[in-house]
Amino acid sequence: MPYLPESMPFPVPPLDARRFWDYCAERRLMFQACADCGQLRHPPTPVCPACRSGAETWIDAPAVGEVYSYTVVHHSSHESVAGALPYNVVLITFPGMAGVRLVSNLVDVAPGELAIGIAVELAWEPAGDGLWLPRFKRKR
Numbered sequence: 001m002p003y004l005p006e007s008m009p010f011p012v013p014p015l016d017a018r019r020f021w022d023y024c025a026e027r028r029l030m031f032q033a034c035a036d037c038g039q040l041r042h043p044p045t046p047v048c049p050a051c052r053s054g055a056e057t058w059i060d061a062p063a064v065g066e067v068y069s070y071t072v073v074h075h076s077s078h079e080s081v082a083g084a085l086p087y088n089v090v091l092i093t094f095p096g097m098a099g100v101r102l103v104s105n106l107v108d109v110a111p112g113e114l115a116i117g118i119a120v121e122l123a124w125e126p127a128g129d130g131l132w133l134p135r136f137k138r139k140r
C-alpha cells in the first residue's frame, strides 16, 4: 500500500530534474555532482554554484541515511491526501554526501515517533506509469 494515495497528482519535473527521475524509474537513487569540482547538488541545476561549470556527473547515493529534519502534515493541501492525514515529510541526509538533502516520507514511523537523527534505509515505492518514489523506512 502506498504511503500517500496514488491519486495524488505528480508535478511535472522541471527539465533540470528529468535525469534524477529517470534514474528513480530504474530504482537508482543518484545525485548530480559537478564533474569539475565535485560539488554535490540537489535539486539538480544546470550550473555548479561553487565553480560555475556546466559539466555534470551522477553519483549513487548510499541506501542508508538519517532524518535531518521533519514535519507532520495535519491539513491537506489537496483533496487526494485528505484520507492520509496526518502524514510526515522528512529531509534525509546521506553519509559522504554533504550538501544533499532529499525531501521524502518515512513510511513506517508514527507521527509521534519521529525524531531528528533516526537511521533510515531506502524503500522504493511504485507510483504508476513506471515511476518509483524514493521513500524511507526505519533502518533495521
Ligand SMILES: [Zn+2]
Pocket: 034, 035, 036, 037, 038, 039, 048, 049, 050, 051, 052, 053
Ligand atoms: Zn563545480
